[in-house]
Amino acid sequence: MREAHDVWQVRAAEAALMALLPDGALMERAAAGLAATCAGLLGRVHGSRVVLLVGSGDNGGDALIAGARLARRGARVDALLLAPQRAHAGGLAALRGAGGRILPADALGFPAAAHDLVAAADLVVDGIVGIGGRGGLRAPADDLARAAAQSRAVVVAVDLPSGVDADTGAVAAEAVRADVTVTFGTWKPGLLVDPGASYAGAVELVDIGLQPPAPVLRAPQHVDIAALLPTPARETDKYARGVLGLAAGSERYPGAAVLAAGSALRAGVGALRYLGPRAVADAVVSAHPEVMAGSGRVQAYAVGPGLDTGEEARGRFAAALDGGVPVLVDADALTLLAEAGPKALEGVPGALLTPHAGEAVRLLAGLGESPTRADVEAERLTWAVRLAAGYDATVLLKGSTTVVADPRGEVWVNPTGTPYLATAGSGDVLTGVAGALLAAGLTPAEAAVAGAYLHGLAGRIASDGDVPCAASDVSAALPAAWRAVREAGAPDEE
Numbered sequence: 481m482r483e484a485h486d487v488w489q490v491r492a493a494e495a496a497l498m499a500l501l502p503d504g505a506l507m508e509r510a511a512a513g514l515a516a517t518c519a520g521l522l523g524r525v526h527g528s529r530v531v532l533l534v535g536s537g538d539n540g541g542d543a544l545i546a547g548a549r550l551a552r553r554g555a556r557v558d559a560l561l562l563a564p565q566r567a568h569a570g571g572l573a574a575l576r577g578a579g580g581r582i583l584p585a586d587a588l589g590f591p592a593a594a595h596d597l598v599a600a601a602d603l604v605v606d607g608i609v610g611i612g613g614r615g616g617l618r619a620p621a622d623d624l625a626r627a628a629a630q631s632r633a634v635v636v637a638v639d640l641p642s643g644v645d646a647d648t649g650a651v652a653a654e655a656v657r658a659d660v661t662v663t664f665g666t667w668k669p670g671l672l673v674d675p676g677a678s679y680a681g682a683v684e685l686v687d688i689g690l691q692p693p694a695p696v697l698r699a700p701q702h703v704d705i706a707a708l709l710p711t712p713a714r715e716t717d718k719y720a721r722g723v724l725g726l727a728a729g730s731e732r733y734p735g736a737a738v739l740a741a742g743s744a745l746r747a748g749v750g751a752l753r754y755l756g757p758r759a760v761a762d763a764v765v766s767a768h769p770e771v772m773a774g775s776g777r778v779q780a781y782a783v784g785p786g787l788d789t790g791e792e793a794r795g796r797f798a799a800a801l802d803g804g805v806p807v808l809v810d811a812d813a814l815t816l817l818a819e820a821g822p823k824a825l826e827g828v829p830g831a832l833l834t835p836h837a838g839e840a841v842r843l844l845a846g847l848g849e850s851p852t853r854a855d856v857e858a859e860r861l862t863w864a865v866r867l868a869a870g871y872d873a874t875v876l877l878k879g880s881t882t883v884v885a886d887p888r889g890e891v892w893v894n895p896t897g898t899p900y901l902a903t904a905g906s907g908d909v910l911t912g913v914a915g916a917l918l919a920a921g922l923t924p925a926e927a928a929v930a931g932a933y934l935h936g937l938a939g940r941i942a943s944d945g946d947v948p949c950a951a952s953d954v955s956a957a958l959p960a961a962w963r964a965v966r967e968a969g970a971p972d973e974e
């Protein structure tokens with residue numbers, strides 16, 4: 481599990497550690513890790529051209545000290561100081577001592593000369609701001625971020641790309657686009673959540689000895705998901721494996737039910753009961769003969785894909801909520817839930833809501849909040865947590881980064897997925913997978929985390945080699961995703 485901590489937690493853990501160490505020891509550790517990564521990226525350090533973008537805080541200090549290490553190995557290192565009076569004194573002395581050049585950005589006839597330096601560099605180190613950054617990059621730092629983006633140099637961000645909010649991943653204005661981010665002590669949420677994550681490139685974590693408390697955000701890996709996947713016991717039967725009731729599809733949208741059903745079957749339900757109009761049931765059964773049409777005992781319901789919002793749909797929604805079992809609420813059922821408000825979930829033993837940003841806006845309106853879709857996409861963590869608390873339910877907020885929040889405030893971010901998943905019916909596949917896991921007895925949060933992970937992995941497999949895929953292909957790739965996760969979780973052979 482990757483664990484991320486917020487700025488407040490990082491600062492507290494750093495303070496505790498610094499109290500035990502000589503002055504500057506922590507920054508030396510950070511800079512040593514940073515310099516090692518830079519050297520690896522350069523291949524040949526001697527004779528390479530390195531430009532440091534140096535802000536006024538310790539983030540700039542890290543860049544300067546790492547730059548000094550590279551200069552001692554023969555790199556030509558130029559530091560562009562954004563605030564010469566406030567640049568890190570120890571870092572300046574170290575770089576000077578190692579033969580690096582120090583250039584106050586304004587004395588250079590900024591921005592033209594600074595641009596030229598950045599354009600000619602092999603490697604640019606972004607030490608403009610780290611966890612002390614607030615809001616979008618201010619001038620002239622924003623201009624240097626643009627210059628770095630245009631240069632052919634490899635861009636390495638120190639701790640996190642400047643301009644990305646460490647706690648939320650929000651990018652208020654210009655931010656540095658890094659090829660690699662070297663982060664210290666622990667992951668920052670902004671490195672895992674879009675839009676920030678999309679600026680970070682490959683992230684390397686440098687251990688500086690920090691011992692932070694419980695994380696604010698977790699990103700599961702294959703082994704974590706493998707531990708959640710149900711394995712049928714020898715003497716199991718189909719009821720013990722979990723029966724899912726699927727209330728999906730309508731005469732207008734029969735395909736959603738077919739996709740969700742096929743995906744639930746591939747995600748290990750013992751049996752699937754389909755609940756809906758006769759014509760749709762016929763389509764589902766003809767595509768998946770294993771499906772039973774009609775109601776009966778189930779261990780969980782999944783309700784919503786292609787449901788529609790008319791009288792008949794409302795009846796199916798109400799029946800699912802009254803069933804006394806956990807319920808996954810998606811798509812049209814989220815519209816009905818937003819109308820009814822959180823009280824509609826009272827008495828449901830475990831609800832999992834799976835909105836995209838547009839549906840999240842509707843649900844939030846039911847809580848008296850009025851963010852736009854763009855607001856939700858800019859600060860997914862905040863809004864997912866608010867929804868989970870407001871509806872007292874687990875929320876899986878879909879999108880370019882999917883996040884899961886449970887009502888107690890635990891939050892996960894899904895690291896798998898591909899933009900090719902932005903295709904009609906892809907959400908129906910997710911509903912099938914997560915619904916099956918809920919029926920198998922996983923908690924709503926476990927079903928959401930594992931469901932999103934498998935769905936994202938199946939999307940990557942289906943779009944292998946960067947080719948478009950249909951939602952049906954994603955569904956068909958579920959067994960391969962499952963296998964990949966299982967293999968990673970299996971104990972090593974002797």
Ligand SMILES: NC(=O)C1=CN([C@@H]2O[C@H](COP(=O)(O)OP(=O)(O)OC[C@H]3O[C@@H](n4cnc5c(N)ncnc54)[C@H](O)[C@@H]3O)[C@@H](O)[C@H]2O)[C@@H](O)CC1
Binds near residue numbers: 494506535
């Ligand atoms: N505290 C520690 O023990 C350690 C800190 N380290 C480094 O220290 C960093 C944090 O240092 P600081 O607390 O000094 O803060 P930063 O260096 O992240 O940034 C603070 C400075 O940036 C300016 N600034 C803030 N927002 C800005 C914006 N939007 N545009 C332009 N300028 C802006 C502020 O005026 C302030 O002077 C970490 O990210 C990490 O790189 C590492 O050396 C590891 C050890």
Ligand SMILES: Nc1ncnc2c1ncn2[C@@H]1O[C@H](COP(=O)(O)OP(=O)(O)O)[C@@H](O)[C@H]1O
Binds near residue numbers: 900
């Ligand atoms: N840009 C993107 N990158 C990665 N995944 C995405 C992106 N856009 C959408 N997705 C994923 O695709 C799925 C789309 O679901 P949804 O919006 O419900 O679509 P539909 O209703 O057409 O099935 C979700 O799992 C979502 O997380």
Ligand SMILES: [K+]
Binds near residue numbers: 607
């Ligand atoms: K930075």
